[in-house]
Amino acid sequence: MxxxxxxxxxxxxxxxxxxxxxxxxxxxxxxxxxxxxNQIHIIHQNKxxxxxxxxxxxxGKTFTFKINGKILRVAMRNExxxxxxxxxxxxxxxxxxxxxxxxxxxxxxxxxxxxxxxxKKGDPLLILEAMKMENVIKSPADGxxxxxxxxxxxxxxxxxxxxxx
Numbered sequence: 001m002x003x004x005x006x007x008x009x010x011x012x013x014x015x016x017x018x019x020x021x022x023x024x025x026x027x028x029x030x031x032x033x034x035x036x037x038n039q040i041h042i043i044h045q046n047k048x049x050x051x052x053x054x055x056x057x058x059x060g061k062t063f064t065f066k067i068n069g070k071i072l073r074v075a076m077r078n079e080x081x082x083x084x085x086x087x088x089x090x091x092x093x094x095x096x097x098x099x100x101x102x103x104x105x106x107x108x109x110x111x112x113x114x115x116x117x118x119x120k121k122g123d124p125l126l127i128l129e130a131m132k133m134e135n136v137i138k139s140p141a142d143g144x145x146x147x148x149x150x151x152x153x154x155x156x157x158x159x160x161x162x163x164x165x
Contacts, residue, residue, distance in 0.1 A: 003082065005075045097141040100163040102156045106130030111152055113163070117145045125163055128156070137162070 001015040014023055021028045030044040038053040054071065055064040061076040077085070084103075110127040113119060119139040128135045147164035150156060 001079060003077045005077075007073050008075075097143060097165050099161045099165065100125065100137065100140065102128065102158055102160045102162055103135075103137070104128070104130045105157050106135070106155070108150050108152055108154045108156060108162075109134060111148060111150070113145050113148070115145055115148055119143060119145060126150075141165075 001013050004012045004014055006012070012024055014021060014028075016022075017027075019027060028044075030042050032040050032042050034040050035050075040051050042049040042051055050066075050068055052066040053063065054066050057063070061078075061081070063074045063076075065072045065074060106128040107130075108126060109129050112124045112126055119125065119142065121139055121141050123139045124136050125139055125145075126137050128137055143165040145163060145165065149161050149163065156162065
């Protein structure tokens with residue numbers, strides 16, 4: 001299931017089913033035709049919509065559409081994004097990140113930052129060994145490391161706070 005937010009206020013859920021697309025668990029029926037590379041025409045419930053993709057950031061899962069002349073900003077989060085958010089490792093775009101929690105139980109092999117250090121989104125923070133695999137845990141957002149709650153060699157539990165921002 002994909003959670004969709006439009007203009008930071010309207011929320012809906014979409015998912016594929018054997019019968020087609022479901023929006024908020026209801027079938028979405030529409031006729032669509034592509035007009036240009038970034039433009040389609042949709043007829044839904046006897047209403048006509050001209051949809052143009054103005055800006056697309058597939059990596060960030062954000063899009064800007066112009067629908068019948070009105071600009072809409074759309075953000076999407078799939079099940080994996082939602083799971084990361086529950087584990088305290090969301091993308092940080094929903095607000096200030098306060099802490100980083102262990103996504104799984106494991107052993108702290110390396111800590112790559114110090115208290116007071118400024119970090120950018122995606123910077124490596126530490127290496128967590130879990131199930132004989134080394135996992136580089138990266139910063140979920142730009143910020144300053146306010147505190148480090150673990151040290152090299154510590155065993156950690158899932159959802160244990162590792163770093164404060």
